[in-house]
Structures are given as C-alpha cells and as structure tokens.
Amino acid sequence: MLSAAQVARIRNDFPVFDREVAGTPLAYLDSGATAQKPATVIDAEQDFYAQRNAAVHRGAHTLAVEATEAFEGARAAVAAFVGADPDELCWTKNATEALNVVAYGLANASAGLGGAEAARFALGPGDTIVVTEMEHHANLVPWQQLAARTGAGLRWIPLGEDGRLDLTDLDDIVDEHAKVLAFSHVSNVLGTINPVGALVERARRVGALTVLDACQSAPHLPLDLHGLGVDFAAFSGHKMLAPTGIGALYGRAELLAALPPVLTGGSMITTVTMEGAQFMAPPQRFEAGTQPVAQAVGFGAAVDYLRHIGMAAIADREEALAQRLVEGVARIPGVRLLGPADAADRIASVAVDVQGVHAHDVGQYLDAQGVAVRVGHHCAQPLHRRYGVTASTRASAYLYTTDEECERFLAALAEVRGFFGADS
Amino acid sequence: MSGLDQLYQQLILDHAKRRTGNMPLLGAAEPPVGASHQINPTCGDEITVEARRDPATGRLLVRWDGEGCSISMASASAMTELAEECDPEGFNALEARFHELMHSRGQAQPDEEALGDAAAFAGVSKFPARVKCALLAWMALKDAVYQIEGADRA
Numbered sequence: 050m051l052s053a054a055q056v057a058r059i060r061n062d063f064p065v066f067d068r069e070v071a072g073t074p075l076a077y078l079d080s081g082a083t084a085q086k087p088a089t090v091i092d093a094e095q096d097f098y099a100q101r102n103a104a105v106h107r108g109a110h111t112l113a114v115e116a117t118e119a120f121e122g123a124r125a126a127v128a129a130f131v132g133a134d135p136d137e138l139c140w141t142k143n144a145t146e147a148l149n150v151v152a153y154g155l156a157n158a159s160a161g162l163g164g165a166e167a168a169r170f171a172l173g174p175g176d177t178i179v180v181t182e183m184e185h186h187a188n189l190v191p192w193q194q195l196a197a198r199t200g201a202g203l204r205w206i207p208l209g210e211d212g213r214l215d216l217t218d219l220d221d222i223v224d225e226h227a228k229v230l231a232f233s234h235v236s237n238v239l240g241t242i243n244p245v246g247a248l249v250e251r252a253r254r255v256g257a258l259t260v261l262d263a264c265q266s267a268p269h270l271p272l273d274l275h276g277l278g279v280d281f282a283a284f285s286g287h288k289m290l291a292p293t294g295i296g297a298l299y300g301r302a303e304l305l306a307a308l309p310p311v312l313t314g315g316s317m318i319t320t321v322t323m324e325g326a327q328f329m330a331p332p333q334r335f336e337a338g339t340q341p342v343a344q345a346v347g348f349g350a351a352v353d354y355l356r357h358i359g360m361a362a363i364a365d366r367e368e369a370l371a372q373r374l375v376e377g378v379a380r381i382p383g384v385r386l387l388g389p390a391d392a393a394d395r396i397a398s399v400a401v402d403v404q405g406v407h408a409h410d411v412g413q414y415l416d417a418q419g420v421a422v423r424v425g426h427h428c429a430q431p432l433h434r435r436y437g438v439t440a441s442t443r444a445s446a447y448l449y450t451t452d453e454e455c456e457r458f459l460a461a462l463a464e465v466r467g468f469f470g471a472d473s
Numbered sequence: 474m475s476g477l478d479q480l481y482q483q484l485i486l487d488h489a490k491r492r493t494g495n496m497p498l499l500g501a502a503e504p505p506v507g508a509s510h511q512i513n514p515t516c517g518d519e520i521t522v523e524a525r526r527d528p529a530t531g532r533l534l535v536r537w538d539g540e541g542c543s544i545s546m547a548s549a550s551a552m553t554e555l556a557e558e559c560d561p562e563g564f565n566a567l568e569a570r571f572h573e574l575m576h577s578r579g580q581a582q583p584d585e586e587a588l589g590d591a592a593a594f595a596g597v598s599k600f601p602a603r604v605k606c607a608l609l610a611w612m613a614l615k616d617a618v619y620q621i622e623g624a625d626r627a
Binding site for chain 2: 417
C-alpha cells in the first residue's frame, strides 16, 4: 500500500497537479475517463520526436533502426505488463477500435474470408452473442452490429440491484448456441470487478470465445491475461498514464493467427498481386498503415512507470480510497450510490445519483470547488436505465489521488442539494 | 457574483422548478401540431416540444415533456412563456437572438426587454459545456415551428 508520502512523491511526477481550478488546487477525480500523465510519459513522446523519429519496420538507417527498437520495445513492455506475449499484442488507436477489430473480424469470417482456419469464427442465425447489461457502449454496439450483419442473436447477463452481475441464469444465457461472451473486467460506472474466472469457465464449457474489456482493470489492478484465460482483450493507453491515440488488442496467439484482418493495406502484407494479397503474421497483420509510433513509445513509458510503483501497491491503495469514497457517500442524505456498497471487489470509482439534482448540475457545482468529476451516462445508457436514471456523477481515483481530494469531493457533494433547493 | 451564481441565477432555479409548459403532450390534433424530439447525446437529456398556432390569436401554444438538468428545464420553461406571446415569425426572431446570446461566450449584453426571463441565461454562455443544455428546448421548438410554417406553405 502506498503511504501518504509516496502519493505526494507520485504527484510531483505529474505536471498538471501544479495548476489551480476555481482558485484552488485541482482535485482530479476523473481518471476513469482519462488519466493524467507523468513527466516520463510526456518526455518519452517528445524525446522520440526530438531524437529518433523515423518510419518503423523499413529503412536501414540508424534512426529507422532506433525507432523500430523503441516501437517494439514498447510492445514488449506493454505485453509483459498485462501478462501476454509480444506477438499477441496489436496496437490499435484505442480499446473501441480493438473491440471492433474482433467484432468485424468475426463478421469477415462469417462472410467466408480467412479460409478454413477462420471458419471457427463464423456466426449465423441460431448462434448467439452474449454481453452484459453493464457494458460500455464500446463493448455493446459492435456486437449489436455483428448480430445485425450475421443474423446471430444478442443476449445479455442482467445486473442485480447490488451493482453486480446477476449470474443466476448464466447457464441458460450462455448456452450451447453462444459463440461469443464479451464482458467488462471492471465496470466503468459501478466500479464492480466481475468474476472473470466463472464467466470464462462457462464460456469454455460451451465453446464460446471470450472477449474482455480491460479498460478499467489494466490501469488499476495487476493483470495477467494468460492467467485469466480469456481469448481476446482490449484496453486503452490513455486511461493508464499513456498518451491518447494508442490502445491494444490482445488475442491468444492461435486465434490472432486465424482471425481475418479488418483494416487492410500497407505494412500488413507479404505479397500483393493485382488479383489478391497475402497477409503478414500477427501482430503486423492487424496494424495496417503508419502506426502511432510516438504514442506507443509513450505507452511503454507509462507501463514502466506503473511497474516501478507496483500494481499490487496501487491496487491496495485504491481499495482504501474506494472504502473512503463508498463510506463517505453513504453518510450523505439524498445521495444514492450506484454499484457495490462495500469496498470488496470494486475499484475506487463511485457513481452517484443525487436526488432532485441533475448530474450536470452536480458536476458544475463540484467544478466550482475545483473538483473534477464525470457527469452523464458514461457511455453506458442501458446500465443507467437499469437503475432508473439517465445520468450519474462519477468520481474516479487513481494512484495519485489523495485522501484530502476524496474528502473535498464528499464535502462538496454534501452541499449540492442545499444549493439547488432539493433538500427542502 | 461568482461564476456559479451567474450560471444559476435565482430566476433560472425558479424556472427549473416551475417548468411552465411541462404537461402531457397532445399528439396528433387539430389544428396541425409541430412536434420535435431533441437529445443531448453527452448526457442523455431529452425533450419533446409540441407547438400549435392558436387559430383565434395567431400566437403559439407550446407544451413540452422532458428530462434534464436545471439549465435545460429552466430554459424550456422561460422559452414557453416567451413563445406563447409570439406568432411563428416573432418566435423565430426571438430564437435567433437567444441563439446569438448563447454563443457570445459571455461577451454580449442581453436585450432584457426582448428576451425577458431568457436574458438571465446570459451567464450560461460563459460555460461552453452548458450552452447545449440551454439551447435544447429552443432547437426543438424551432423545428416544431418550422413544421407549422411548412403546413401553412403546403
């Protein structure tokens, strides 16, 4: 667990914490949307442009070699960070693209592309795709599209009142018709950590592919994709201290080797004739066109930073923050916590509904106190509908969050209903 | 006055509670009804606005149903009170004025005589993230009025 002194030292690594908002130091509680960046990440990106900028995987000159080494070195670092082999990690521009690469890859296989090897990915009428009611739109809409394109059905695992998946009917929902089970490791709204083991076990039993949205777990928890046994996983760099514009798709080696590519063109082929083309092996097969090289290098610096601090220590620290936030919210009259009411199996991200006050107004009031939170539906409209609201207010912490910032959030939250006359 | 107090003037908070015009919708009815549903995709706020022209006076009759933040609800309420004093042409002129005010980034002085309670929203224009909230109902009514004018032209 990180001490207060360690958190203070970590904060010194983040230039943004020098600035003020509304005349007070910034209390940034919106890391679930995007994390702040340490100087090492900003410097790595700048240093790449200043010292090593060149096209990767081509050219024999010194800069090209150095750029390729930096690019592939970042891949190895990020792969190791999530418990994968380097060849199992494809760069994408974000997790949304990664999830779409899988969904559209399956659509391509369903259309007959990829030959006999890809036949295992084909879907059609009678098959089902299973998601959950808590999904971010990025792990829902691509599957709706795949269902529409292939004639497969879409089913989902419902949410319980307690903010956890209701697995009562799991065996019925994930039955022998299920070809895909796509689910979040951690809910971006509720903070719930899902039971990956139970879900993977059920999917394996019926031969369904598992696709893990790891956007909210990779930044906050020690992650071992090989250990979890999922088939595919997606995560975004910018939520884990890296630049925007870079994310990753993980796929088990044998699956990536059989999955038809979605984006095609330069840098992903071996031979091209006027009649057709042959593709490179993964991961290059899924990296058509010029890649976000500087961003990838920044991603490598980000995971180096996180590894240096230690993911176990970060997870322990965030559990303490989760407890502080959950207990603090419970003490405020007229404020309902969406999501698990205890600190176990959840990250330090709390979404609340303030009775009688719209989330936008809550966020505006907090911003006037220098407290930055996310308001809205957080790209999870079905989840909000499930709990009878259109929007919520979410405070999400990270390794640099202080106890005092959580207390400032809680104190301001306690004033909101009074300001808007909702307590009278 | 602090930025927050400029945004949430008492007049706005009062309108957010009063919600003039917030009542069950008519649906298809005589005389022809213009209706428009607008969504703010960032927060999921939505509003449906219906408008008719009173055959006797030529003025607009407005009803709306929606859910949203205090700015969007107050704006719908203030708009309804103003629009019911107007014929379609008068509303369009008013809407243009309000639209300009909302995009003034806090620089414009509102014409309080023309805009009435809607002048209180001048402070909203300093908060770019909230301009859409203030304009949601106005966009819907503008669309509904356009439909009424279209029915006239047909």
